[in-house]
Amino acid sequence: MLRWDKALLALWALSPVLAWAPGPAVALLTINGAIGPAVADYVHRGIEQAGKQGAQLVVLRMDTPGGLDTSMRAIIKDILASxxxxxxxxxxxxxRAASAGTYILYASHIAAMAPATNLGAATPVAIGAPGGGAQDEDGKADGKGGKAGKGEGGGASSTMTRKQVNDASAYIRSLAQMRGRNAEWGERAVREAVSLSASEALKMKVIDLVAEDVPDLLKRLDGRKLKVSDAERVLKTADVVAITVEPDWRTRFLSVVTDPSIAYVLILLGIYALVFEFSNPGLVFPGVVGAICVLIALYAFHLLPVNYAGLALMLVGIAFMVGELFFPAYGSLGIGGAIAFVIGSVILIDTDVPGFGVPFSLVLGLAAGTAAFLFLVVGMAVKSHRRPVVSGREELLGSTGQALEDCDPEGWARIHGETWRIRCAAPLKAGERVRVVAMHGSLLEVVPEP
Known part of the structure; x- marks a missing residue:
């Protein structure tokens, strides 16, 4: 046992050395898809690991349509503090490096692109505010929301959108000024949602260089001087091979549960299991599974841009559908519950954020499945509770039997194949047929069977 412990300890100790040796390495992190909590966690751990292992450079290879503002800002904070x-x-x-990817590109010490790539379209999307459009520099909305100038019907939504756009403009401008990049174009990407190709971005000083791939990038960066944490560094990357940093189990778990569709399915599975447990008390397993699913889903919702009004509508819809089974209302509760459930599911997670929407087909399918499940499972439970008792002591009421001895006023009788002590108001002879009319503990009150 001691040998195994030593072997495992040695492998654990050698694993970072095997991954990073020899010399100052280059760490390669890959963002492929929407930027969310899992990606932010992956980048944070990757940069942290690179710092501990003494890497000279972190390459953040990106292909993203954008993502969540909170996750983007967490990544940028890690880059700035690295x-x-x-x-x-x-x-x-x-x-592409659209939306959130553009901000990350501006924040990095080096910004590079491969040929036939693009960046831009960095207008912030209002969480939970449908129909919001991008704004121009005069503060007028442009897009689906139409114009929303002063005195027009934009109202609070227009004001909120304007605040978000102004905040994002100031943010990207500050990043551009820090890295010496084109601040004017960065603001246009936010306010007008403009985009650039790689060659155009290089000409406009939005990026630092264009490279074919990672090895070509490292060759072009060799000898470049950078200022990091108020200290100047010279990159020596000509003959260095980039080491890919893979996401760990925690990041993989986060990437699964923070997928809006997975979180949506988990909350429904949890509710199904809990309803099944409450309908059939004592099974335990459905209750345990349901509680775990609900807790994981709530954890995911905590990290995602969830509209809690949508979640409330879903729960109200399920309650209405269950209520239809207990208090029949000619379908009004059931139909209303189904409608509330669908509406709540649609607005549960903001569908305007790239890569973070729940497909409408999934919503409709699960809404139909939820209705069918509730009507079947809860309906069966209600019917079983309403059915008259057919076993136990209550079964004896109204039953008939035969007196085993004379009864005046008490005696013994055989009822349902069992011997019971009986009490009778009128004397009975042995062998007479009797009927049970009441129970007093283990004593049965009987009358002669006509």
Missing amino acids: SVPVAAFVAPGGA
Whole structure:
């Protein structure tokens, strides 16, 4: 046992060395898809690990349509606080750094793109505010929301959108000024949702260089001087091979549960299991599974842009559908519950955030499945509770039997194959048929059977 412990300890101790040796390495992190809590956690751990292992550079290879503002800002904070320079690289060809990806590109120490890639369209999306459009520099909305100038019907929604756009403009401008990049174009990307190709971005000084792939990027960066944490560094990357940093189990778990569709299915599975447990008390297993699913889903919702009014509508809808079974209302509760459930599901997670919407087909399918499940499972439970008792002591009321001896006023009788002590108001002879009319503990009150 001691040998195994030593072997495992040695492997654990050697694993970072095997991953990073020899010398100052280059860590390669990959963002492929929407930026959310799992991606932010992955980047945070990757940059932290690179710093501990003494890496000279972190390459952040990106292909993203954008993502959540909170996750984007968490990544940018990690980049700005990093003791290791970060090179954001939009690759391979055909990739993009839209929306949140543009901010990350601006925040990085080095901004690079592969040919046939693009960046931009960085207008913030209002969480939970449908129909919001991008704004121009005069503060007028442009897009689906139409114009919302002063005195028009934009109201609070227009004001909130304007605040978000102004905040995002100031944010990207501050990043551009810090890195010496084109601040004017960055603001246009926010206010007008403009985009650029790789060659155009290089000409306009939005990025630092164009490279074919990661090895080409490292060759081009060799000898470049960078200022990191008020200290100047010279990159020596000509003959260095980038080491890919894979996400750990925690990041993989986060990437699964924070998928809006998975979180939505988990909350429904949890509710199904809990309803089944409450309908059939004592099974335990459905209750345990249901509680775990609900807790994991709530954890995911805590990290996602959840509209809690939508979640409340879902729960109210389920309550109405259950109520229809207990208090029949000619379908009004059931139909109302189904409608509330669908509406709540649609607005549960903001569908305007790239990569973070729940497909409407999934909503409709699960709404129909929820209704069918509730009507079947809860309906069966209600019927079983309403059915008259057919076993136990209550079964004896109204039953008939035969007196085993004379009864005046008490005696013994055989009822349902069992011997019971009986009491009678009028004397009975042995062998007479009797009927049970009442129970007093283990004593049965009987009358002669006509």
